């Protein structure tokens with residue numbers, strides 16, 4: 570089994586995806602939000618590309634929750650933003666969340682042709698690692714990036730998942746990028762390695778410092794979000 574990493578959403582090609590397990594990673598903050606929502610009882614997350622698409626789905630089913638951001642802030646008319654901390658309350662239990670974000674939901678839509686698409690974050694790194702090993706296929710850890718540029722938070726997230734996989738299965742093959750991601754993520758506390766990054770500074774300026782601490786927590790949940798025809802559902806709880 571080979572583990573490889575792509576660094577941005579635009580670097581993801583259908584050829585690279587074909588026949589593989591794809592792990593969609595957007596640590597700050599879409600994949601952390603999806604993992605948190607599903608771990609706290611949300612039924613499914615429907616990733617959409619535009620607010621218009623989201624409003625259309627709400628017209629068809631008024632019970633759905635609209636969540637997401639543009640420029641980091643909640644979209645006018647939406648119920649929630651893209652802070653994972655907003656997805657721990659009882660109002661999400663048993664309901665579907667329609668989510669649109671700048672980077673993460675675009676990545677998931679682009680990767681939907683993969684054999685299996687899982688959503689990975691630091692919060693569920695170990696659970697995703699176990700699932701990747703169970704699936705026994707070459708795996709692409711796909712970083713969303715920020716505005717189509719390399720984003721350190723996603724790279725550290727990919728490296729942490731690689732690390733968990735290697736811990737369970739030391740014989741797995743790593744591409745050089747996967748190896749580099751693993752080394753960077755192992756070089757210290759994930760919060761510290763993220764602190765100076767562009768995206769972190771931007772979220773701090775917007776007042777989301779608590780999100781940073783939360784999204785940096787390792788293995789808080791055992792959920793494995795997986796894309797199905799009903800949206801992203803939590804089929805496994807490790």
Ligand SMILES: O=C(O)[C@H](CS(=O)(=O)O)OP(=O)(O)O
Nearest residue numbers: 597598599651670671672673
């Ligand atoms: O809300 C976020 O953290 C980002 C928005 S931006 O890149 O900072 O504008 O969205 P995400 O899709 O979760 O990367």
Ligand SMILES: [Mg+2]
Nearest residue numbers: 595597598672
């Ligand atoms: Mg991001």
